[in-house]
Amino acid sequence: EAGVAQSPRYKIIEKRQSVAFWCNPISGHATLYWYQQILGQGPKLLIQFQNNGVVDDSQLPKDRFSAERLKGVDSTLKIQPAKLEDSAVYLCASSLDPRHSLNTEAFFGQGTRLTVV
């Protein structure tokens, strides 16, 4: 079974530039998560999708971050404009629909390490 795919693996940009990350979840997984993990900390949930709808984006800085999952499969996360404090690893994860499964185990991609200089 193919895992969660993310690209790119690494990205270095200057502050005020824009950047986009891509995630392809495991086939059949209805729930998709984007997490931000700053060095030395645990992952922080940015946004959660259920199919192509947003379930929670309460911790997404909406003035600069946006995410979409138009067809309920792939997702992109965009930052525009980037700030120095956005330097982090951005992790995408997917899981089965918790409404129909007792198992909410999330499978994670390798992440995209973003450095803003």
Added chain:
Amino acid sequence: SQQGEEDPQALSIQEGENATMNCSYKTSINNLQWYRQNSGRGLVHLILIRSNEREKHSGRLRVTLDTSKKSSSLLITASRAADTASYFCATDAVNRDDKIIFGKGTRLHILP
């Protein structure tokens, strides 16, 4: 805000010893999960324990859950060098749309 809080923040033990990490959380949960993260890598799911379970085993891993104390522990027996990683607990809180919220993690270092 983070729901889970792991303890200790860092732990160094000799290879072959047992390692115990704890997690405390704030609100009622549906289930609690433990994940491992090797340096520079994504998270790997280790074990899930439901709110109506008290103990669960998987290989060298033993997880306990005490919902009255809102705490969980992860025990790794007969530790190996490959167990060196950060360990996170993640909770799926009741009435929170099945969001999976992570703690700050315990950094485990196995000494040769």
